[in-house]
Structure formats: C-alpha cells, structure tokens
Amino acid sequence: MAEQTNYTEDNIRSLDWKEHIRMRPGMYIGKLGDGSSPDDGIYILIKEVIDNSIDEFVMGAGKQIKISIIGEKVIVRDYGRGIPLGKVVDVVSKMNTGGKYDSKAFKKSVGLNGVGTKAVNALSSYFRVESTRDGKSASAEFEKGELTNQENLDDTSRRKGTKVSFVPDDSIFKKYKYRSEYVVKMLKNYVYLNPGLTILFNGEKYFSEHGLKDLLQDNMNESDMLYPIIHLRGDDIEVAITHSKTQYSEEYHSFVNGQNTTQGGTHLAAFREAVVKTIREYFGKNYDASDIRKSIVSAIAIKVMEPVFESQTKTKLGSTDMGGDLPTVRTYINDFVKTNLDNFLHKNPEIADKVQRKILQAERERKELSGIRKLAKERAKKASLHNKKLRDCRVHFGDTKNERNLESTLFITEGDSASGSITKSRDVNTQAVFSLKGKPLNSYGLSKKIVYENEEFNLLQAALNIEESLEDLRYNNIVIATDADVDGMHIRLLLITFFLQFFPEVIKEGHLYILQTPLFRVRNKKETIYCYSEEERVKAIEKLKPKPEITRFKGLGEISPDEFKHFIGPDIRLDPVMLDRETSIEEMLSFYMGKNTPTRQEFIIENLKVELDVVEDL
Structure with a gap:
C-alpha cells in the first residue's frame, strides 16, 4: 500500500500578490502570446496603463496622453491630476488599493478595479511610476514587482x-515584438470613445471629433457605404449605423465603458434585436431579421455602472443591468434605438428608402439561396458525423469562462501529409485542424451561393460557425498552414480571397494568420537550430561550426510530428493578415484575383524578388 502523504499546515502557503500574478498571468491578462495577435498580453499591459489615464480625462483632468514604444520599452504620460504622492508605491503594488473603489469618483470607469497596473508591474522586468502634483514629485522603480528605488522631489x-x-519580462513573454498596427487600432478606439482627447503615439497624433461616426468612416471606404452614417447619441449610449454595398455579413464594433468588447455580450445582442424591431415597426412589415441585418456595419458604445464581464480581459459583457435607477441593458438600448432610429428614418425618407431596397435585395438573395442552403446544411450534417476534414479541439473561443479560450486555433492545411503532422503534434485542448483536398476555388466575383455549393467552403464555414455573423466564431485564431512554395503561396492567396469576399470581418477583427514554418534545420550532435530565414541560417552555421548538417524543408509533410510540435507550441510564429484601410477590398481583389492578367504580369515583373538557394560547400 502506498504511503499516505500528511496534509498539514506545512502544505498550505499563501502567495503574495506578485507571485500569484506571475504564476497565473492568464487570470489577469488573458493569453501571453508574442505580439502577433491583438489580444496578446503585451497589448493588455499597455491598455491597463492607458485605462488609468483615460479615467483622468473622463474626470475632466488632462486632455492629452503621450505614448512611446522604443523597442521593448513602453512609456505612457498623462497630464491628469497625478497619483496622490503618498500612495505612489501602494497604487502599483498593493492589492485592493485604488481610486476605483470610490464609485462616486469612477462611476463608469474603464480600468481593472485597481488590479491593472499591479499586473503590469508584476509582469515587467522594469517598471517605473512617477507622479507630479502641487509642484512636487514622487517616483518608484520596480523589478518583477519588487521595489528597487524610491525618490521624492519637493x-x-x-x-x-x-x-x-515598463519593459515586459521576457522570461514570461518570450520573443515578443510590438506591432504598431495593433497599438494604433487600440489608440484610435480610445479617441473615438473620448472625443476631444488627443493621443500622441511615437510622434503621430490621434484625435476624433465625431466619435463612433469617425470609427466607421475610418474603417470603410466611402464608396462602399450604401448611405451616409446614421449617428445617434444619448446620455450613456452612442450608436453609428450604415450598410455596405458589397459586404455579405454583419459587422459590429462594440464597447462598454471604453472597453472594446470583441466578443459582444448582452449590449450587442440587445442592439441587434433593437435594430430589427425598429425597422420592422417603421416599415410595418415583418421582414426576416437576417435580411434587415445583412451587410450592416455599425458601432455601439454604452456606459454601465459596475459592469460584469464574462472574462478578466473584459471581451464580453455579462451584465443585464445598467446600474443605479436605470432599467436593464436590453430595455435601455431597445428604448433608445426605437425612439432615435425611428425619428431619424422619418426625417430622412431617402435613407429609409435605401434601407428598404437593401432589405428586399437581401430577401431575394436569401430565397434564391434557400434551396441550396438546405441541401448544403444536410450535406454538412452528414459530413460532420464522419468529417475527416475537421479534427476539433476541446476549448472554443466562445467558452469565455475558460481562461484558454483566446488560444483556440484552427489550422487550415493542404493535403493529408501536412495535416497528419499537425494533428499528431497539436494541443488537443486548444488546436483544431481542417484539411483541404487541394487548391480551393478562386471565389473572386462569385456570389455567396458558391459557399454552399462548394463542399470545402461549406464545411469550412460550418467549422468556423460564421454563417450569420462573427458572434459565434469558434476559434480566435484561424491559421493558414501551407508549404512555403509556389503552390502553397497560391493556396494562401485563394483562402485569403475567400475570407475577403465573404467574411472580411474575420480579417478586420484580427483573426486570420499565416503560420511561419522553418526553411532550414541546422544541427550538430549537441544542438539543433530551426531557421526561418537565410539570415538565421547563416547565424546558425556560424554558431554550430565547423561542419553542421543542414536540411532544407521543402514542405510541411517533410517535418516529423516530433519536430512540428516546436513550431505550433509556445514558440509558434504567426504573421497576421491585415487590411490596408486605404484600399477597398473590391479594388484589391479585382487586381490580384480578377482577369486583368497583363496588368498583373507587369506588376509581378516589376516587383519580383529572386531568392536563390545557396548550397554551402561543406
């Protein structure tokens, strides 16, 4: 019989605040990541610091915030009231210390209930806070949450x-890199939600005069708007609405107390419902909800007292009440939209007419599709019972109560050999694999009908669960994993075309990536180095000289499952697929995927880069 372990007081120990944050960072900042995804921890750290500066602006103190990122170091400077000098150390290093507990001072604040800067402090190899007020100054420096220096200036x-x-601790955030595109998006959201605030980031100025109206204008090409943006404002609510001429799906930007709720929640569900109800009542017709919302592009921001979120990183609102004497979130939003949108449509009959024509067009398309959609769903249902294309994982993006939901990933691979390697080496909890037969169809210029007619597209759409909207997207990261050869590049292009054509918000919301896999393996008897570029290969040869063995990987199928787990594990390298806001999707697709072959040939010849395989004479 095994010896019993004594369970005494000696087995119990209390972690201090910084140990707990460092041991379980996911509880405080979601996933760690390396900066390739907008919800990676290094961006949450910036957000937590900026949130405090935003709260100062909201309280009427300081109209400008300066931010700079130099390499790994982030500096955030506001011109608010300054932290009370005697509390500078406590505010960033003692739990349950902060202004957020006085709900009169911060009735509808943004920050993390006094935990935010403490989490940043604990997860940084260097952290410095400095406060100035009343002609005096106090500062404190920390390393991994430990106070190392303190100064007072009278x-x-x-x-x-x-x-x-602060500098994020590279023993926790491995090989990370800040991508300015993600930081800029975050900062733009701050200025849209706080008209009158100026943010300076590395010398660039961000400012918004018209709030959410500016958000939609900056995110859409004007030529794609069916009608000018409907912009409605109330005491604790702001809404902006238009319809896209070309986009199939619904697109929403939602915010609560300045927090970008990327996974929606009770406020977004209420808004979608309110738009349908108001439009039905205005036209006196029981239009189908999907026809009313098809191609809608909109934004909603509300302020709630003491909101309840479904995860620590606040990506989904769970609150049903606005707080105080106000009604429920659903009633408040329904009443606001009903009154204000209805008034707007009565005052602007030409816009109401465009909305109605769009609904009728959507209705015609839906009816044309209904037969094929029914067949496709039956086919998908049969296929999913023995769907060899999808090898699913256990945790999905919608599981907001599971702290690993942000890690949920779907790899889209070509052929059985590549999908076989990934399937054997993946983390079955968070990584799923979808296998393509070969090259998918070029979907440019085709109607949505093709998504249902083409078996692979239909099964992919079903796997992602994005037919109606992104609301129920099953994976946070959709990763295209193809060979780094001409055929692999072509498959990437065809898949990106599919998303741009039918589900552009997957790209706009930062869910689509390309998997980087190594081009070379350089090894000797003691060490193996995987190289992702020619430059890394040269360095590896220099390090492992005199005569290391060099292997050139031609395709994913050549990489064994044992090796593959290194490339999709904690050190995974992902390249995000991003949209240039200046170029319309329509123009881009017609150039790269349309029938303008001579023009494209000319472009390719002018921009061609030839890379030669260098064979070392070893």
Missing part, C-alpha cells in the same frame, strides 16, 4: 500628471 517645474514606463 520642488519641480514638471507639469502635473502621471508617467509610467
């Missing part, structure tokens, strides 16, 4: 406010 000419500098 006389300073510095402007009042708070300055926070």
Whole structure:
C-alpha cells in the first residue's frame, strides 16, 4: 500500500500578490502570446496603463496622453491630476488599493478595479511610476514587482500628471515584438470613445471629433457605404449605423465603458434585436431579421455602472443591468434605438428608402439561396458525423469562462501529409485542424451561393460557425498552414480571397494568420537550430561550426510530428493578415484575383524578388 502523504499546515502557503500574478498571468491578462495577435498580453499591459489615464480625462483632468514604444520599452504620460504622492508605491503594488473603489469618483470607469497596473508591474522586468502634483514629485522603480528605488522631489517645474514606463519580462513573454498596427487600432478606439482627447503615439497624433461616426468612416471606404452614417447619441449610449454595398455579413464594433468588447455580450445582442424591431415597426412589415441585418456595419458604445464581464480581459459583457435607477441593458438600448432610429428614418425618407431596397435585395438573395442552403446544411450534417476534414479541439473561443479560450486555433492545411503532422503534434485542448483536398476555388466575383455549393467552403464555414455573423466564431485564431512554395503561396492567396469576399470581418477583427514554418534545420550532435530565414541560417552555421548538417524543408509533410510540435507550441510564429484601410477590398481583389492578367504580369515583373538557394560547400 502506498504511503499516505500528511496534509498539514506545512502544505498550505499563501502567495503574495506578485507571485500569484506571475504564476497565473492568464487570470489577469488573458493569453501571453508574442505580439502577433491583438489580444496578446503585451497589448493588455499597455491598455491597463492607458485605462488609468483615460479615467483622468473622463474626470475632466488632462486632455492629452503621450505614448512611446522604443523597442521593448513602453512609456505612457498623462497630464491628469497625478497619483496622490503618498500612495505612489501602494497604487502599483498593493492589492485592493485604488481610486476605483470610490464609485462616486469612477462611476463608469474603464480600468481593472485597481488590479491593472499591479499586473503590469508584476509582469515587467522594469517598471517605473512617477507622479507630479502641487509642484512636487514622487517616483518608484520596480523589478518583477519588487521595489528597487524610491525618490521624492519637493520642488519641480514638471507639469502635473502621471508617467509610467515598463519593459515586459521576457522570461514570461518570450520573443515578443510590438506591432504598431495593433497599438494604433487600440489608440484610435480610445479617441473615438473620448472625443476631444488627443493621443500622441511615437510622434503621430490621434484625435476624433465625431466619435463612433469617425470609427466607421475610418474603417470603410466611402464608396462602399450604401448611405451616409446614421449617428445617434444619448446620455450613456452612442450608436453609428450604415450598410455596405458589397459586404455579405454583419459587422459590429462594440464597447462598454471604453472597453472594446470583441466578443459582444448582452449590449450587442440587445442592439441587434433593437435594430430589427425598429425597422420592422417603421416599415410595418415583418421582414426576416437576417435580411434587415445583412451587410450592416455599425458601432455601439454604452456606459454601465459596475459592469460584469464574462472574462478578466473584459471581451464580453455579462451584465443585464445598467446600474443605479436605470432599467436593464436590453430595455435601455431597445428604448433608445426605437425612439432615435425611428425619428431619424422619418426625417430622412431617402435613407429609409435605401434601407428598404437593401432589405428586399437581401430577401431575394436569401430565397434564391434557400434551396441550396438546405441541401448544403444536410450535406454538412452528414459530413460532420464522419468529417475527416475537421479534427476539433476541446476549448472554443466562445467558452469565455475558460481562461484558454483566446488560444483556440484552427489550422487550415493542404493535403493529408501536412495535416497528419499537425494533428499528431497539436494541443488537443486548444488546436483544431481542417484539411483541404487541394487548391480551393478562386471565389473572386462569385456570389455567396458558391459557399454552399462548394463542399470545402461549406464545411469550412460550418467549422468556423460564421454563417450569420462573427458572434459565434469558434476559434480566435484561424491559421493558414501551407508549404512555403509556389503552390502553397497560391493556396494562401485563394483562402485569403475567400475570407475577403465573404467574411472580411474575420480579417478586420484580427483573426486570420499565416503560420511561419522553418526553411532550414541546422544541427550538430549537441544542438539543433530551426531557421526561418537565410539570415538565421547563416547565424546558425556560424554558431554550430565547423561542419553542421543542414536540411532544407521543402514542405510541411517533410517535418516529423516530433519536430512540428516546436513550431505550433509556445514558440509558434504567426504573421497576421491585415487590411490596408486605404484600399477597398473590391479594388484589391479585382487586381490580384480578377482577369486583368497583363496588368498583373507587369506588376509581378516589376516587383519580383529572386531568392536563390545557396548550397554551402561543406
């Protein structure tokens, strides 16, 4: 019989605040990541610091925030009231200390209930906070949450406010890199939600005069708008609505107390319902909800007292009440939209007419599709019972109560050999695999009918669960994993075309990636180095000289499952697929995927880069 382990007081230990944050960072900032995804931890750290500066602006203190990122170091400076000097250390290093507990001062605040900067402090190899007020200044420096230096100045000419500098700890955030595109998107959202605020980031200025109206204008090409943006504002609510001429699906930008709720929640569900109800009542017709919302592009921001979110990173609102004496979130949004959208449509009959024509067009298309959609769903149902294309995982994006939901990933691979390697080496909890037969169809210029007629597209759409909207998207990361050869590049292009044509919001919301896999393996008897570029290969040869063995990987199928687990594990390298806001999707697709062959040939010849395989004489 096995010896019993004594369970005594000695087995129990309390972690101090920084140990707990460092041991379980996911509880505080979601996933770690390396900066290739907009919800990676390094961006949450920036957000937590900026949130405090935003709260100052909301309270009427300081109209400008300066942010700079130099390499790995982030500096955030506001011109608010400054942290009370005697509390500078406590505010960033003692749990349950912060202004957020006084609900009168921060009735509808953004930040993380006084946990935010403490999490940043604990997860940074260097953290410095400096506060200036009343001509005096106090500062403190920390390393991994431990206080290393403290200074007080009784006389300073510095402007009042708070300055926070930090460097994320690379023992926790491995091989990370800030992508300015993600930071800029976050900062733009802050200015849209706080008209009158100026944010300076690495010398660039961001400012919004018209709030959510500016958000839609900056995210859409004007030529794609069916009608000018409907912009409605109330005490604790702001809404902007238009319809796209070309986009099939619904697109929403939703916010609660300044937080971008990328996974929606009770407020977004209420808004979608309210738009349908109001339009039905205005036209006196029981239009199908999907026809009313088809191609809608809109944004909603509400302010709620003491909101309840479904995850620590606040991506989905769970609250049903607005707080105080106000009604439920659903009633509040329904009443606001009903009154204001109805009034707007009565005052602007030409816009109402365009909305109705769009609904009728959607209805015709839906009816044309209904037969084929029914067949496709039956086919997908049969296939999913023995669907060899999809090898699913256990945790999905919608499981907001599971702290690994942000890691949920679907790899789209070509052929059985590549999908076989990934399937054997993946993490079955968070990584799923969808296998393509060969090259998918070029879907440019085709109607949505093709998504149902083409078995692979239909099964992919069903696997992602995005037929109606992104609301029930099953995977946070959709990763195209193809060989790094001409055929692999072509498959990537065809898949990106599919998403751009039918589900562009998958790309707009930062869910689509390309998997980087190594081009070379350089090894000797003691060490193996995987190289993703010619430059890395040269360095590896230099390091492992005199005569290392060099292997050139031609395709994913050549990489054994044992090796593959390194490339899709904690050190996974992903390239995000991003849209240039200046170019319309229609123009881009017609150039790259249309029938303008001579023009495209000319472009390819002018921009061609030839890379030669260098064979070492070893």
